[in-house]
Amino acid sequence: xxxxxxxxxxxxxxxxxxxxxxxxxxxxxxxxxxxxxxxxxxxxxxxxxxxxxxxxxxxxxxxxxxxxxxxxxxxxxxxxxxxxxxxxxxxxxxxxxxxxxxxxxxxxxxxxxxxxxxxxxxxxxxxxxxxxxxxxxxxxxxxxxxxxxxxxxxxxxxxxxxxxxxxxxxxxxxxxxxxxxxxxxxxxxxxxxxxxxxxxxxxxxxxxxxxxxxxxxxxxxxxxxxxxxxxxxxxxxxxxxxxxxxxxxxxxxxxxxxxxxxxxxxxxxxxxxxxxxxxxxxxxxxxxxxxxxxxxxxxxxxxxxxxxxxxxxxxxxxxxxxxxxxxxxxx
Amino acid sequence: xxxxxxxxxxxxxxxxxxxxxxxxxxxxxxxxxxxxxxxxxxxxxxxxxxxxxxxxxxxxxxxxxxxxxxxxxxxxxxxxxxxxxxxxxxxxxxxxxxxxxxxxxxxxxxxxxxxxxxxxxxxxxxxxxxxxxxxxxxxxxxxxxxxxxxxxxxxxxxxxxxxxxxxxxxxxxxxxxxxxxxxxxxxxxxxxxxxxxxxxxxxxxxxxxxxxxxxxxxxxxxxxxxxxxxxxxxxxxxxxxxxxxxxxxxxxxxxxxxxxxxxxxxxxxxxxxxxxx
Numbered sequence: 015x016x017x018x019x020x021x022x023x024x025x026x027x028x029x030x031x032x033x034x035x036x037x038x039x040x041x042x043x044x045x046x047x048x049x050x051x052x053x054x055x056x057x058x059x060x061x062x063x064x065x066x067x068x069x070x071x072x073x074x075x076x077x078x079x080x081x082x083x084x085x086x087x088x089x090x091x092x093x094x095x096x097x098x099x100x101x102x103x104x105x106x107x108x109x110x111x112x113x114x115x116x117x118x119x120x121x122x123x124x125x126x127x128x129x130x131x132x133x134x135x136x137x138x139x140x141x142x143x144x145x146x147x148x149x150x151x152x153x154x155x156x157x158x159x160x161x162x163x164x165x166x167x168x169x170x171x172x173x174x175x176x177x178x179x180x181x182x183x184x185x186x187x188x189x190x191x192x193x194x195x196x197x198x199x200x201x202x203x204x205x206x207x208x209x210x211x212x213x214x215x216x217x218x219x220x221x222x223x224x225x226x227x228x229x230x231x232x233x234x235x236x237x238x239x240x241x242x243x244x245x246x247x248x249x250x251x252x253x254x255x256x257x258x259x260x261x262x263x264x265x266x267x268x269x270x271x272x273x274x275x276x277x278x279x280x281x282x283x284x285x286x287x288x289x290x291x292x293x294x295x296x297x298x299x300x301x302x303x304x305x306x307x308x309x310x311x312x313x314x315x316x317x318x319x320x321x322x323x324x325x326x327x328x329x330x331x332x333x334x335x336x337x338x339x340x341x342x343x344x345x
Numbered sequence: 346x347x348x349x350x351x352x353x354x355x356x357x358x359x360x361x362x363x364x365x366x367x368x369x370x371x372x373x374x375x376x377x378x379x380x381x382x383x384x385x386x387x388x389x390x391x392x393x394x395x396x397x398x399x400x401x402x403x404x405x406x407x408x409x410x411x412x413x414x415x416x417x418x419x420x421x422x423x424x425x426x427x428x429x430x431x432x433x434x435x436x437x438x439x440x441x442x443x444x445x446x447x448x449x450x451x452x453x454x455x456x457x458x459x460x461x462x463x464x465x466x467x468x469x470x471x472x473x474x475x476x477x478x479x480x481x482x483x484x485x486x487x488x489x490x491x492x493x494x495x496x497x498x499x500x501x502x503x504x505x506x507x508x509x510x511x512x513x514x515x516x517x518x519x520x521x522x523x524x525x526x527x528x529x530x531x532x533x534x535x536x537x538x539x540x541x542x543x544x545x546x547x548x549x550x551x552x553x554x555x556x557x558x559x560x561x562x563x564x565x566x567x568x569x570x571x572x573x574x575x576x577x578x579x580x581x582x583x584x585x586x587x588x589x590x591x592x593x594x595x596x597x598x599x600x601x602x603x604x605x606x607x608x609x610x611x612x613x614x615x616x617x618x619x620x621x622x
Contacts, residue, residue: 025618085449087615101614105360105455113453120450122371124378129371136367137454137461139360165378 015189015221016059016082021091023052023077023245051077052088053245059221061188064212066236066253067225070333074245075225079191082223083113095189109138112187116194119174120181121166127177128162131184138185145184152180155210172203179207183214190214192224196231208234229325243333254322260332261323264302266295268309269317282309296323361460368461372468383469387476390429396549397421410554411582419488420551422480423576428548429477431511431571433466439522440531443617452614459519459610466515484580491581499578502588506575509595514571516602523606526613547573567602570595 027049030040051074059065067075080086081093084100084107093100098107121130135145153159156176161169169177175195183190192211196204208231215222226232232239232253239256241249249256266283270291279285282305283295297305302320309315376383400417403409412420439462442448451458485492493499521538525531543549545559546568552560563569574591577583583591 080449083453085452085617103452105357108453108455111453113449115449118447118449120453122375125371125374129374133367133371134454136364137456139363139455 015061015063016057016093016095016223018058018078018082018093019056019091021052021055021078021081021093022050022089023074023081023086024089025049025051050245052081052242054091055242055245055247056091057240057247057250059223061221062215062219063238064215064222064224064236066232066239067223067242068229068232068239068329069242073242075242076193078242079113079193079223079225083111083191084108085113109185110187111189111191112182112185113191114178114182114193114195116175116197119166119178121174121177123166126163126165127158127169127181130166130177130181131162134181134184140185148184148186149180152183155213156180156206171198172200175199175203175207179210186218188218188220190220190222190224192222192226194226195224196226196228204228204231205234211235229329233325241329241332249332253325256332257322257325257328258299260328262299263296263323264299265321265323266297266302266305266309267319267321268293268295268313268315271314271316274313278312282312361456364456365460365464368456368464369468372465373471375465376469376472380472383472384476386432387429387473390425390432392548393421393425393428400550410551412551412554415487416580419484419491419580420576420582422484422487423580424548424572426477426480426484427507427510427572427575427579429473430470430507431514431575432473433511433515433518435462435466435515435518436522436532436535438462439519440525443522443525443613444529446618448617452617459606462519463515467511470511488580492579493581499581499585499588502585502592503575503579506578506588506592506595509592509599510571510575512599513567513595513602516599516606517567517571519606520602520609523609523613526616542568542571545569546571547576564594567598570598 025048026046028040029045029047030036055074055078067078069075077086081088082095082100084103087101095107096110098104098110100107100111121127122133131149134140135142135149138145140148153162156179158173158176158180161173162177162180166174166177175198179195190211195211196207199207211222211224212235214220222235224231224236237253238251239249239253240247241256265286270293273290274293279288279293279295283297283301285293286296287294295305295309306318306320309318397418397420400409400412400421401414404412404414404417408416439448442451448458451461454461493503517538518535521531521535523531524534528534544555545552545563545566547563552563552569552573555563563573570591574583574595578588578591
């Protein structure tokens with residue numbers, strides 16, 4: 015469905031120090047420098063796949079999505095989406111994709127979202143009955159029936175984002191580019207949007223490419239991740255494999271009915287979080303069963319759970335250990 | 346190959362025709378959301394009234410060229426009317442969208458963003474026409490016998506000239522607004538344009554009252570076809586044959602601007618950085 019080969023994108027940016035003198039100097043002589051946003055990035059994405067783009071701020075994730083959706087021209091390299099070159103912006107291609115940007119909106123600001131939906135229906139030349147059915151289905155799924163008649167400017171950020179999703183999916187795209195779709199949303203709203211995206215993917219077989227600062231989004235939605243750092247693709251593969259490689263351990267979280275005796279916890283594993291009636295241990299994956307058995311035997315446990323380490327920690331460790339121009343790794 | 350392109354062109358044209366009413370409807374609804382802004386904008390259109398006061402005072406002692414007091418009143422009221430009906434804010438919209446990256450959502454829709462912008466701007470015309478309709482009565486008083494009310498041919502030419510003026514200004518604004526992809530000071534370029542337009546379009550002074558070489562030069566530039574020409578046609582300062590000829594010149598400027606706007610747009614898309622987000 016998506017094929018990117020040796021994508022490079024270089025921006026030319028102006029540089030000047032702060033201050034009036036520097037401003038005046040820049041009138042006569044402008045200093046520019048080139049910033050490499052993407053360097054030789056290649057990947058393939060199959061129909062129906064859900065892939066997360068991960069990387070620190072300015073890594074090149076959004077640039078990659080903008081190239082894939084045809085908004086930006088790559089400096090070099092080739093990309094096709096569903097057989098189309100995105101930058102040609104053919105109508106068939108635009109009918110096939112959508113790009114949701116958490117920080118940019120397509121909703122008409124002073125009019126109710128229903129007006130944007132009606133406009134998109136006309137622009138995408140959708141049969142009225144079909145579009146109405148899709149709109150109703152999406153509105154019901156996101157529970158925004160009461161909102162779509164209010165002016166967009168009077169909606170909360172979360173309400174707007176849900177309406178953005180409806181506007182973006184009305185033409186039933188087969189490729190979803192989602193750039194920070196849950197930014198600014200509260201935890202429960204994030205979970206609902208994630209659930210919605212997964213259901214859309216499962217129902218339509220659409221490919222999903224997602225960038226998000228919320229690792230929960232990626233962990234919950236994307237079995238596969240592409241990690242980009244300073245424009246370089248440094249990992250492309252299974253998220254669990256990456257997690258196991260970076261942190262080959264499990265987290266055992268225990269709740270106690272009374273305060274455990276001093277020293278008991280340390281004998282079970284490395285204690286990474288502790289409060290009076292709760293503790294989290296980091297234990298090698300192979301020793302989890304033994305550690306749980308020992309904990310249940312020795313400690314006043316009221317509840318116990320075993321989980322993978324948080325993705326934030328894994329990524330922090332992974333990216334922190336990377337050379338600036340590290341070569342690609344794969345699972 | 347050409348047949349394929351021809352077929353695609355026809356399909357695209359049909360698509361625009363089907364989508365345009367929806368765009369107009371949205372533009373109309375949006376315009377109502379900004380109705381107060383529209384009224385304020387109308388109030389800023391007072392320069393022709395200032396010039397009218399000035400020139401009618403000058404003409405109190407005798408006509409200036411072909412212009413007596415009533416001709417000046419008719420000219421500047423016509424100017425006000427055409428200015429309000431053909432006014433556009435595309436250049437500000439485009440520069441903002443390009444610089445802030447908000448053009449991105451428009452580029453993801455299967456219709457050229459200039460079509461969408463044109464609908465938004467056109468949707469404002471009916472309301473403007475209603476708001477300026479009282480001017481028509483004064484214009485009728487000042488130039489009743491000169492207005493092409495009972496001459497369908499001249500009326501058609503005047504209305505076509507006004508529609509052409511709208512298109513020409515829209516395309517010029519599209520060209521200058523698109524420059525925002527290349528230079529940071531596209532709006533400053535438009536300020537320079539506005540300065541030249543004020544003189545060379547007949548906005549401040551009827552062109553025939555300017556030094557002959559300026560009036561002559563203005564005939565080879567697009568400014569006059571945005572304001573002066575439609576006003577002169579409307580209040581009967583142009584003969585029918587001359588107006589038809591000038592209509593052809595206006596059409597050439599529109600065609601040239603369209604080609605330039607589309608070429609520049611294509612080049613700008615390669616430069617568009619879709620900043621923000």
